Amino acid sequence: MTVNPTALITGASRGLGRALAAGLAREGFDLIIDARDAAALDAAAGALRAAGGGAPADPGAHRPGGAVTALAGDVTDPAHRAALLAAAQAAGRLDLLVNNAGTLGASPLPALADYPPDELRAAFEVNVIAPIVLTQLLLPVLRASGGAVLNITSDAAVEAYAGWGGYGAAKAALEQASNVLAAEEPALRVWWADPGDLRTDMHQLAFPGEDISDRPEPAAVVPAFVRLVTERLPSGRYRASHLMPVAP
């Protein structure tokens, strides 16, 4: 059985998920990661393994993590979710589930009046149903480890941005599901968190043709999420910008 804590991060081949995976490995976590594109996922897993986890912030806390199990698949696929559960069981423990994989939905972003129902349904499948059902599946292993669930949401869950109705409604549903789960699972930690605008493929899709180089790289917000996890802050809604560690 592994002695390192284990984190399962969905959508870790690029963007925020990949940055979080690297940050958690540096903190001593072994990783289980997924994404649909197997080649991109393998490349990310190779880079994470090569980095070897690095030195944790608190050297006494863990030995460096970095064991990486990469499983290509779609979070909406029950067979893939079962494979993720099997990987967590094989690891012997699951300390953290990060439901990060997400979709913007239709792009360019349509007004709700024009939102194609099939695309709306697909956005809810990826952004709401899949993370809830994956959490259901993993709850027994999370409970056994006294673990935590981190659901990546968005300011679009609480702000009324024109064009963001499909994505925003799905993220709002994920936020309330997280809120209820936190009440139902007091022995766990359940966090739902807005990372802020980040320079990623999804963000570019939301602003097609626009220069998004003024948005921060995903690595910039990793210290905020590491703080959430390592300090085991109370369950609740967080914004990465409010969690950034302050320099001494």
Ligand SMILES: NC(=O)c1ccc[n+]([C@@H]2O[C@H](COP(=O)([O-])OP(=O)(O)OC[C@H]3O[C@@H](n4cnc5c(N)ncnc54)[C@H](OP(=O)(O)O)[C@@H]3O)[C@@H](O)[C@H]2O)c1
């Ligand atoms: N970027 C921002 O400004 C921003 C702001 C607020 C919230 N967020 C949230 O942050 C999270 C990460 O977004 P990001 O900007 O890093 O996006 P991204 O760069 O597009 O990366 C998304 C990751 O998820 C994977 N993925 C997508 N759909 C999947 C599925 N059905 N099954 C498994 N993996 C899937 C992608 O790989 P494959 O395509 O190969 O599957 C990729 O690894 C999302 O939940 C997003 O809503 C982002």
